Every structure is written in structure tokens, then in C-alpha cells.
Amino acid sequence: MTDDIKISIRNLYKIFGNNPAKAMERVREGLSKDDLLDQTGHVLGLNDISLDMHDRKIQVVMGLSGSGKSTLIRHLNRLIDPTAGEVIVDGEDVLAMDENRLRDLRRFKMSMVFQKFALLPHRTVLENAEYGLLIQGIKEDEAGKRARHWLDRVGLTGYEDYYPGQLSGGMQQRVGLARALATDADILLMDEAFSALDPLIRMDMQGILLELQEELHKTIVFITHDLDEALRLGDNIAILRDGALIQTGDGQDIVLHPADDYIADFTREINRAKVVRLRALQKPLNGAAPAGDALADSMVLEDALEVIAGAEGHIVPVKDEQGKVTGQVHLADAVAAMHA
């Protein structure tokens, strides 16, 4: 798998207010979000964000309400223009694009799924799924064929002629997902796409997304305020607070090494056994590897625990992706990791 950078954000600032340029000077002098609001009446939406998003990976952006998640994701397809900074997609500067180029970016390269679905209420499910295709200029019958395919993939066969208002929230968001997938864009922007759904439906949708991603390998930018969701979906997680990026890393980094109390608060309630992988716990071999079959180092603790407990001496060998034994994990370390 390639590890190329698909989207690169450089020193991005967004200030809401009447005179952002003026406020920008104050921010560069180091004024905080609260002080900026008090002294100038401007809202600091994004504060010096630099972030690289990898090709074919799920990048999660997490933060509490008002932390700037929606603002950030809307810069990627320039639904919002920044006050300063750069957004580079596939090596091309999004901010330098003229109107036509930008429209092509939105039509062909990026598609979006919204928190409140944002379906066209006067069009049927099928017509909604076709929407992006028709805008791309694809002929009606071809668009219909592709839209049906994607509706089928998200499990909505038989609902083509319903109106969105006739469907439950979960089903509406499947339409939203089908609409976004149908355009064949390689970047998928999802702004709290599952936040409005019931917990069970939400798990369901996460499952659908992961299943699709296994085969489609899109670059997905997924916004959420829920750590469980972030850990389940994210190959990488970025955490925002007050418009600033305070930690990036994979789920394990964030759970095991929270950068500050804000993040530690997030991670306190988490079931670590579902997140921590053997890779993070293994100790170097001293001498020969312990007896028994080696476990993959990508295995999460929850799955490994039983094996470790049943192993001779409560110790198991761990192997890397190539099958080479690289270390060992002891039950005591495993249990300690769950309560750290």
C-alpha cells in the first residue's frame, strides 16, 4: 500500500468577522481565541493547522462542538475560503483554482456526506443518488444504472422511488453515502456523517463504511466528536481544540499517550482492550521465543487476551506483517495496559 500524501494543509487560519485580515495580525502576535473574541469581536475558527492526510486512508478529525471541525473540512473543497494558509490536493493548490477548476474538483475529485443528510427532498432516492452524476454531465440512463448499483451496495434496493422524507434517518444517510460514492471521487468528506443516528444504526453504518473502504480504498476525511467512532474508523486521528490541532497519531498513540488533559478526558472512558495492539506491548525476546503460535502484532488486546492467558507461562510470541517473530507479550503487561 502506498503512503503518499493526498491532502496537505499548511498553516491554515480561518477568522470569522468583519475584518479578518486585521484580526489575523493580532493572531500572529499570539492572541488566543477567547482574547481575540473579547478584544476584536472576531472568532478564531482555525488556528495554524498543518496536517497531511494519507492516500487511501481514513483520516479522522475529532474535537468537541465548536472546535472547528466543520470549518476545517469545508476548506478542503473550499466551501469556506481561508484567511491564510494553503490547501494542497494531489499536488494542486486548491486556493489558486479558478471557478471552473474548483467546480471540477468538487464534481470529480471530492464528494461529501453531511451530518443532517442534506438530501434533495423533492427528488426520489434514485434521483438523489444520481445527483452528482448528472452534474458531472453523465447521461440519464447511465447515471441511473450507476446510482442503482450504489444504492444496492448500501442496502437500499427497493427504495428507489421513495422520497427522502419517507425514510428513517439511517436510511437517509445511506442515500447520502450512495450519492457521494456514485461520483467515483477518490476523496470522501464526511462531516459527522453518523452523529445524527441512533447508536445501533451508527455501528451499522460504520460497518458498511469499513466494508466499502476495504475494497474501494478511498481517501476519507471523517469528522466526529466521538472517540469510539474515531478509534474504530480512523487510520489516523487528529484532535482539534479551539481551532488548533493538539495531537495527531493513530488510535493507539492517542489512547496510550494523550498529549494533554483535554485528550486524556476523552480517552478515560475508552475500552482500551479494543484499541491497544500487541505491537505496542511487546518486549524484546530474551533468548529463544516462547512456545506456541505467534500472534500478529496488529491484533488488539481484546482478541489476544484469551490466547495469552491460556499460553504456557502466560507468555506468547508476536510476529510482524511478514511473519517474522519480533518479540513477546506477557499477561502481566497486557493486563496493566488495560488499566493504565
Place this chain on the structure above:
Amino acid sequence: MEFLTEFPSLGRKDLSALRRAIDGTFREFTRAWGETIEAIFYPLLRFLVWFEDLLLATPWPIIILVLCGLAYAGARSWKITIGAGVCLMVIGFFGMWEDTMSTLAIISVATFLCILVGIPLGVMMARYDRAQSIITPILDVMQTIPSFVYLIPVVMLLGIGKVPGLLAVCIYALPPIVRLTNLGIRLVDKQVMEAADAFGASYKEKLFGVQIPLALPNIFAGVNQTIMMALSMVVIASMIGVQGLGVPVLRAISNQYLALGLMNGLAIVALAIIFDRVSQTYGKRLQAYRETGHD
């Protein structure tokens, strides 16, 4: 003390000079441009006359059938359709058929004109805040200024006849459709618009694919209002030479014919009710997709 009790106004001489100057200028304008303006409106006059003649020349059963057909197509309701048919029969039975056809002609043409001008204006207002802030006060004036006041320049410019009558009706009936088109478009869900943007829709694709369809119920309420206001101008329009149900009403006023006035007045009311019910039920049908829940 006199300064406070007497409002410091222009002297009588100055005032009349001012009025004369304005009148003179407008008369000059009329003399210079009257014919050109009349020529511009000539096709409209031809159309109006043609349509009126058509309605009058067509045998009445066919007209009733066509109107009932339209009512059914719009409302999909037998009650409304039959009601419309009965109203028209009664009107004809009481000898008001021809006047009703004339009124129908001018109302239809006026509504058509208002839609033609009003919807694009409303679309423009919704797109540019600048346009909204300029047009809104003009609409306020059009709706509140007493009709007799704008009849004066219209008659000075175009004389007495169908076209000035039509203009007077349109001036009064245009504002609701403009306002409601603007409002309807502005009320379209911001999130749906954002989705259209995110998929790269152009302004035109957003306008015709999202904004107008979603604003349609409001636009339709505007059409309904426009028709009602046009109907309420029938009597005033007949003062400047428009044929129709307004003429006998006018005659009834000057001669104190109670029955004549009442009958023609009720005919106008009947037309209004038919138009209103049909367009309202049609408007409701446009929103069928808003119903929620499973089958």
C-alpha cells in the same frame, strides 16, 4: 408664534409653478415617447384582443368543459371541478357570460404577464441583496399607493383602453409574486444548497434543480395572490376602458342599481373562489413529497 401654528410651507405661487413644471415635463415626455411606448405595447394589445375574441367566439359549453378540465387538472378534486362548472352556468344563466369572458381574458393575460416579469425579478432579488434592497421599497409603493394615483400618468401616456387597464392591473398585482419568489428561494434549506455546492453544481443547476423546485409552493402562493389582486382591480380597470364585469358594477354605482351591482360583484367573487381553490390545491399537491412516514 405664527411659525409654530402655520407649517412653513412653499408659497402658493411656488407650489403651482412646481406642479406645472412636473406636469409640463411629463406632457413633453408623453408627446415625445407616447407613440413609441404604444408601439411597444401593441403586440400585447393584439394578444389580449385575440384572446378575448377567442373566449367570446368559442361556444359556451366548450369553454365550460375546458375550464372544468383545467380545474380538475389543477386540483384533482371532483368537488372543486363541479363547483366551478356550476358557478359558470349560474353566471351565464344570469346574463353575465360575455362580461365574464372579458374579465377572464384580462385576468389571464395580466397573471401571465406578472409571472413572466415577477419570477425573474424575484430570482434576481434572491440572488443579490442589493437588488432586494432596491426592489422591496418599490414593491411597497406599488402595493400601497392608491390606484387612482398611478392611473393618471398611465392614462396620460397611453390614453383610455385595454393596455392602460392591463398595466394598472399588473402594477397592483405584481408585488406578491415577486415577493414570494424571493422569499421562497431564500427559505430553501441552507444545507441542501451547501450539498449542491459541494457536488459542484453551477448557479443555473442550483437555481433550476434545487431552488425553484423547492420554492415552488411559495411561488405558487404568489401566483394565487396575484390572481386575487388582479381580480380586485377589475372595477377600477373598467374606469379606464377595460371591458368586463367591472363595467356593469360601475354603472350600478352611478345609477344605484343594487341588483345589477350585486350580481356582477358576486360573479367576480365566484371567479376568485374558483381560481383560489384550484391554485391552492395545486400548490398543496406540489408539496406531496413533504409527507413523511412509511407507506
